[in-house]
Amino acid sequence: MTVRAVQVIAGADVIAYHSARHGRSIARSIAAEHLRADHIEEALIYPVTTESTDHPGGYRGALDEFYESAAARLAVHLDAGRTVAVISEGDPLFYGSYQHMHKRLAHRYPTEVIPGVTSVSAAAARLGKPLAEADEVLTILPGTLPEEELTARLASTDTAVVMKLGRTFPTVRRAMERSGRLPEAHYVERATMTGERTEKLADIDAETVPYFSVSVVPSRIADLPPGTATSTETATTTETATATADEPSGPGEVVVVGTGPAGPLWLTPESRGALAAAEDLVGYTTYLDRVPLRPGQRRHASDNKVESERAELALDLARRGRKVAVVSGGDPGIFAMATAVLEVACQAPYRAIPVRVLPGVTAANAAAARAGAPLGHDYAVISLSDRLKPWEVIAERLHAAAGADLALALYNPGSRSRTWQVGKARELLLEHRAPDTPVILARDIGGPEESVRTVHLADLDPHQVDMRTLLIVGSSQTQAARREDGTEVVWTPRRYPEG
Structure with a gap:
């Protein structure tokens, strides 16, 4: 507990705390030595925790009703001029029960929130392992997230803490394994309190995991030898x-x-x-x-x-x-x-x-998204580079794809050493396509010099195409239209005319 927290408890008339129906409060047990016999205690006992309920509003309805009732109980003391200290384990505004009181009371009464040591910081301290160093990104996740979401977020972050384990532990463990983070993961239970336990996450029996436990994937940089640099x-x-x-x-x-x-x-x-x-x-x-x-x-x-x-x-x-x-x-x-x-x-x-x-986002899909949906029907992807295959093969494939009325995504259309391929491709395509067929010139998509323009096939200028440009050539069904905001969109209908 912080010095300020002790001071506030000493000056309070009422001590309020949340607990499950068994009546035991972790917050109260932490603050017990600072409570006085003349303190008025308000035990805010949840009607449900993780079990089901027959409340007409379901689980959320039961909790909302409880929070309203609890806030009303505290408001009675506040209206009587008493000072109320709501004690919360960890930090009050970090996955804390107090935040539901705060939303209902702080705008009505003078309020001070005393920050506390979170379970995240306590777990790292008990492990003796840094959470994040230099430019590492720390992600804090509730174990109640779907497994796919947990897996994706664990895979993409540098370091992580997963909270609210308990019955979610099997899901969290699978997500750790699927994301490749299981060998790095540690388990911490009741950090800094009686019954504390720390082990490798892979060694934990799911049947022994309480709600108040966390999984920590600590800093990778911290495990490097001193002085290691890139x-x-x-x-x-x-x-x-x-x-x-x-x-x-x-x-x-x-x-x-x-x-x-x-x-x-x-x-x-x-x-x-x-x-x-x-x-x-x-x-x-x-x-x-x-x-x-x-x-x-x-x-x-x-x-x-x-x-x-x-x-x-x-x-x-x-x-x-x-x-x-x-x-x-x-x-x-x-x-x-x-x-x-x-x-x-x-x-x-x-x-x-x-x-x-x-897999990654390929240039054809990125360019198509910027333009609208020009690849919304069948399409072909062809590289115009003849560095690794002869132009005769490219020309044959252009003829075949154009003859099949496929939209085309053309990669590697031109460079300093390849200046004639775009013009030749235009000639070949005009044998199968109308002159006003939409052609999208997408350059540096996602980069600082991004530009997306639509021209007619007959007007395609090879000098406006370089190695950073991707071309999308529409089929006979592709349409282009200008919307009210001035933007032009291009799309290829998913329905094709019956033959």
Whole structure:
């Protein structure tokens, strides 16, 4: 308890506290030595806690009625000029019972809220493990969340505390395991109080877990050796893999992560968690720059034309026991690094290395969302780059897709060294499409120079297209319209005319 809390209790006429129907109050037991015989005690006993109820308003209705009644009881004392101290374990406004009194009384009577030590801080102190350091993000979660939500949030955060365990413990444990955080997770029961217990979460019997317990996933940085810092290494060959890892220490893992088309807003929780957990990051420099620096991680950056070398480097590191994230833009399986990694991973000596591919938001979907719904029906995705396949193959596929009346998402349309492909593609498409077919030019989607424009196919200017632009060409059914706010939207109907 804080000094101020003791002072307020000493000066109060009435001591109020919440408890379950058994009548025992943790808050009162904490403050017991400071209570006087002449204190008026108001035990605010919940009609229900977690059990069912036959109240006509259901569980929420029963509690709301109780809170109104409890507030009215305290208001009687306040109207009589008495000072009321509502004692609450932890902090009154942090998942505390007092907050329901506060909402009903604070606007009517002079109120002072005395902050307290939360169970989060107490648990970390009893574990002797820092909660968060440097730029780490701490997430506090109620165990009552659905399992999928818990899993996603645990995967995406640096450190976490899950509260309100009890009967939610099996769900929380499964979420920890599914998110890969179980080995890091600790269990704390009744921190700083009689009956305190701390153990690894994985070792806890669910039948022994009370409501007043928490799970803590502490700081990763705190476990690093003193003085550990983030190093940035440029690596394009397997020679660097040998320089950055010693003898094999057992199989590691390679996770191929898609960062989406731009920054953190496009990153999935699963991908965010994989990037945080990795010991080594391998990727094209531009994509690595999107990932926050974390102490203890090694970065192996290279240019954009050494996919196989990057894949081999990542697998060599994993073969030496490292957890490696190969960072890719967009979705790693669409014109990106997943193919290169899997191709090398199916060769000796890498066949035993675990490889996972995590999905990301691909540029076609991001651009389509900005424009409306131009890919709302069947569509094809084609790269116009002839660096890895001949133009004749590209032209044949454009003819086939256009002839089938598919909307088209065209990746890699042009660059400094490829200036004629967009014009040639326009010619081929005009053999199958009307001149006024909508074409979306989506550039730097999600980035600082984002622009989205719609032109007619006949008016498509190759000089306005570069490597950062994605083209979406509508089908014969695609429509464009200007709305009252001046914005233009493009969509392809889901219904297709009967033949």
